[in-house]
Amino acid sequence: MHRIYFDNAATTALAPEVLEAMMPFLTEKFGNPSSIYSYGRESKMAIEAARKTVARILNCNPGEIFFTSGGTESSNTAINASVNDLGCKHIITSPIEHHATLHTVENLEKKGIVRLSIVKLTDKGHIDMADLESLLANSPEKTLVTLMHANNEVGNILDIQAVGELCKKYDAIFHSDTVQTVGHYPFDLKNTYVHFINGAGHKFHGPKGVGILYVNENIQIKPLINGGSQERNMRAGTENLYGIVGFAKALEMATEHYNNDSEYIRGLKSYMAEQLTHTFAGVSCNGDTNGRSLYTVLNVSFPKTDKTDMLLFNLDMAGICVSGGSACSSGASSVSHVIKALYNGKSETMVPIRFSFSKQNTKEEVDAVIEKLKDLI
Ligand SMILES: Cc1ncc(COP(=O)(O)O)c(C=O)c1O
Secondary structure, eight states: OOOEEOBTTTOOOOOHHHHHHHHHHHTTOOOOTTOSSHHHHHHHHHHHHHHHHHHHHHTSOGGGEEEESOHHHHHHHHHHHHHHTTOOOEEEEOTTSOHHHHHHHHHHHHTTSOEEEEOOBOTTSOBOHHHHHHHHHTOOSOEEEEOOSBOTTTOBBOOHHHHHHHHHHTTOEEEEOOTTTTTTSOOOGGGSOOSEEEEEGGGGTSOSSOEEEEEOTTOOOOOSBOSSOTTTTTBOSOOOHHHHHHHHHHHHHHHHTHHHHHHHHHHHHHHHHHHHHHHSTTOEEOSSTTSSBOTTEEEEEEEOOHHHHTHHHHHHHTTEEOBOSEEOTTSOEEOOHHHHHHSTTTGGGEEEEEEEOOTTOOHHHHHHHHHHHHHHO
């Protein structure tokens, strides 16, 4: 069965060129980067070259980039360091953050370590900037604002510059979960007021289990993982050498082809949205699909019926990989915290499906999925 993979916001296929760049470090160049002999020095040099590449692309200093195991670790580190090392006693976040953020801040609140405020959303699911300013203005404590750059379920994009300016005005620490945008969006960190961002290699055709944490040079945090002196004493443990090399290569390729790839993928998304809304009665787009929205993510809701209730399962049986937010093991879709927050009260009558695209997808695949949906509904 030919599989159609429309779940690129979950993870992407490793690019062959990335694997090629990684291979020598999986085979003959296996030295421990901490060793002083030539094998080790070669590995160390590869890591530092990767760091420079990442820093050049994000327009920051290499010293501000730390390699981690991925988006989750980086968000956990940023949030906990803001509290433990930077004196934040109040956290402002949104109800549609990834669980790597939400569960971390909820845990801190539950332990009585911080006060937690949840910022309001607009009708289209963007951050209500007036509410954010009011929360910041009424915060006597040092505050951490943690808001994601692009939402992984509906694709809404945060105005990171505007939020940064508000954080600057109120002297708040700003962490943005950029896992869905690093490798999909041009960054200029020297000209963005943000203290922490993160990234995960597997979201842009790099390897899994490797990511970055950017820590602005004007703040000082303590290591979250203690041990050896790797990552300049910030993250102990022998480095994921081939992963780091792969991360940098994937980011380099994503940047090089950004204009063409983003335009192509945006075209697929618009085409699919058009086909879905014209072909099926009652289908609606979730989030700000035609506005400030990531070009890779399309989230639509089908009206809940006996047939659409098992849509995820039936699409899977047909070899079509999509996501429903959080799928439960029975195959029936369960509505995620993001859809619930956006469509409070209405979400129980909806069957949301996320289609997320990459440069490897085609218009023919969109047509094939539409045909299959016609059969199923
Ligand atoms: C927005 C967002 N944040 C964080 C993560 C977690 O990244 P990782 O799985 O690399 O830890 C993901 C991945 O699904 C994500 O989409």
